Amino acid sequence: MLFEPRPDGVTRGCQVLSPYGLDIIESCLTCKMRVDRLFCDLPTAALQSFESIKYATAYPKGAVLFVEGQAPRGIFVLCKGRVKLSICASDGKTLILKIADPGEVLGLSAAVSGKAYELTAETIDPCQVNFVKREDFLRFLKEHSEACFKVAEQLSEKYNVACHEVRSLGLSHSAAEKLAKLLIEWSGRNGESQKQEPRLKLALTHEEIAQMIGTSRETVTRLFADLKKRQILQTKGSTLVIRNKAALRTLATTG
Amino acid sequence: MSRTCLDCARRSDRVFCDLPHDTLQEFDGIKSLRTCPRGTILFREGQSARSVFLLCTGRVRLSVCSEDGRRMTVRVTSAGEVLGLSAALAGGSYEVTAETLDSVQVAQVRRKEMLHFLRAHREVCLQVVNLLSEDLHLAYNRVRTVGLARTRHPHVSGHSLQIH
Numbered sequence: 001m002l003f004e005p006r007p008d009g010v011t012r013g014c015q016v017l018s019p020y021g022l023d024i025i026e027s028c029l030t031c032k033m034r035v036d037r038l039f040c041d042l043p044t045a046a047l048q049s050f051e052s053i054k055y056a057t058a059y060p061k062g063a064v065l066f067v068e069g070q071a072p073r074g075i076f077v078l079c080k081g082r083v084k085l086s087i088c089a090s091d092g093k094t095l096i097l098k099i100a101d102p103g104e105v106l107g108l109s110a111a112v113s114g115k116a117y118e119l120t121a122e123t124i125d126p127c128q129v130n131f132v133k134r135e136d137f138l139r140f141l142k143e144h145s146e147a148c149f150k151v152a153e154q155l156s157e158k159y160n161v162a163c164h165e166v167r168s169l170g171l172s173h174s175a176a177e178k179l180a181k182l183l184i185e186w187s188g189r190n191g192e193s194q195k196q197e198p199r200l201k202l203a204l205t206h207e208e209i210a211q212m213i214g215t216s217r218e219t220v221t222r223l224f225a226d227l228k229k230r231q232i233l234q235t236k237g238s239t240l241v242i243r244n245k246a247a248l249r250t251l252a253t254t255g
Numbered sequence: 256m257s258r259t260c261l262d263c264a265r266r267s268d269r270v271f272c273d274l275p276h277d278t279l280q281e282f283d284g285i286k287s288l289r290t291c292p293r294g295t296i297l298f299r300e301g302q303s304a305r306s307v308f309l310l311c312t313g314r315v316r317l318s319v320c321s322e323d324g325r326r327m328t329v330r331v332t333s334a335g336e337v338l339g340l341s342a343a344l345a346g347g348s349y350e351v352t353a354e355t356l357d358s359v360q361v362a363q364v365r366r367k368e369m370l371h372f373l374r375a376h377r378e379v380c381l382q383v384v385n386l387l388s389e390d391l392h393l394a395y396n397r398v399r400t401v402g403l404a405r406t407r408h409p410h411v412s413g414h415s416l417q418i419h
Contacts, residue, residue, distance in 0.1 A: 087395065087398065087399050087402070087403065088403075089399070089403040093403055095398070095399075095402040095403055097395075097398060108388070109387070109388035109389075109391040109392055109395075110388075110392075112384055112385060112388040113385065113388040113389060113392060115392055118391075118392055118395040118396070119395065141381060141384065142377070142381065145374070145377040145380055148377060148380040148381055148384055149373060149374060149380055151384050152344050152373070152380060152383050152384050152387055153344050153345065155341065155384065155387035155388060155390075155391055156340070156341035156342070156344040156345040156387060157341075157345055158391055159341040159350065159387065159390055159391050159394055160341060160342070160345060160347065160350050162391060162394035162395055162397070162398055163319060163329065163350035163351055163394060164350070165398045165402065166319055166327070166329055166394065166397050166398055166401055167319040167320075167321070167327070169398065169401045169402040170319070170327045170401040170402075171319065171320070171321035171325055171327055172321070214402045214403070253322045253323075
């Protein structure tokens with residue numbers, strides 16, 4: 001396949017430059033990470049078909065992939081980097097629903113249903129994204145049942161996250177309870193939860209953490225200070241150490 | 256209500272049910288029909304997802320619960336919707352509790368059989384993708400309502416908080 005540069009920096013084909021310090025994955029067919037990723041681990045025929053409709057794109061940190069309310073243009077398969085997914089109230093108040101990791105397909109439900117994107121997606125690292133136009137993607141799903149099944153699985157996971165968010169936001173007593181739940185959830189993701197003193201790298205600012213739990217930046221800063229004072233947490237640079245798991249769990253259940 | 260999906264007069268109006276004759280016949284073979292009185296719990300949040308429920312008649316409330324027993328309605332589903340689908344596909348536990356609000360008729364399909372059925376029929380899998388997209392759309396709306404309408408204390412009294 002020929003290298004086809006486009007004026008907007010998007011490339012379609014096998015060879016991609018490496019902007020923003022990214023080591024670009026040129027082809028899904030040779031990608032070593034695809035076996036570990038829910039959507040990408042497709043049979044060769046489906047993958048070849050996907051390869052012909054995708055546009056490999058690199059974005060810097062802070063780029064907006066799509067905006068809540070915008071008509072769905074297509075789907076974005078996140079290959080590298082992380083993306084912040086948020087919703088916004090009319091008064092500008094923002095709630096971060098999730099930080100998407102590589103392997104996730106973004107804009108999926110909107111592209112399938114034809115309704116506007118429900119969320120805003122903004123890169124928080126330099127990212128590689130494979131974009132597929134909506135009409136190409138819908139045709140791809142009709143032709144490849146395995147891909148269709150994987151999309152159903154991804155949608156199911158996203159639904160699970162949304163329900164979790166409803167529970168956390170709607171039924172938590174206090175900001176302290178929500179923050180404790182968030183920290184426990186994060187420590188569980190990187191396999192640290194079994195350790196005596198789990199560690200986690202804080203990749204978000206206090207402002208962003210506040211937007212994840214629906215509170216103010218000042219409250220998050222105050223809560224962190226309080227947890228440190230009570231020796232429940234300790235910070236070492238950007239690393240957070242949970243020194244008293246039991247106390248944090250109690251806080252997560254009682255607020 | 257018809258015992259077989261093939262004779263159901265309402266199926267053309269329902270996303271999941273409007274399937275080709277042979278596919279529907281196969282679905283008939285894996286489903287079991289149940290009539291449940293009002294107040295029946297079809298499945299509970301946290302329970303391992305072993306079945307999928309196609310709601311033929313009536314309404315079912317989906318809710319989430321806090322550790323101290325406070326309950327919040329996520330939404331009320333109506334006839335034609337498929338319940339427990341995302342949990343069955345993800346292979347985990349149900350995200351919500353499903354409780355009947357009327358006397359309902361449901362077609363219950365075991366998870367393994369449903370997965371097999373979906374893999375065998377591309378058109379059903381596409382319907383399921385459409386249904387899940389719709390579910391997700393509604394769930395995001397609920398997150399917006401709950402998360403952005405009240406960002407501080409929920410001011411809950413009693414044991415039931417319902418946000419419609």
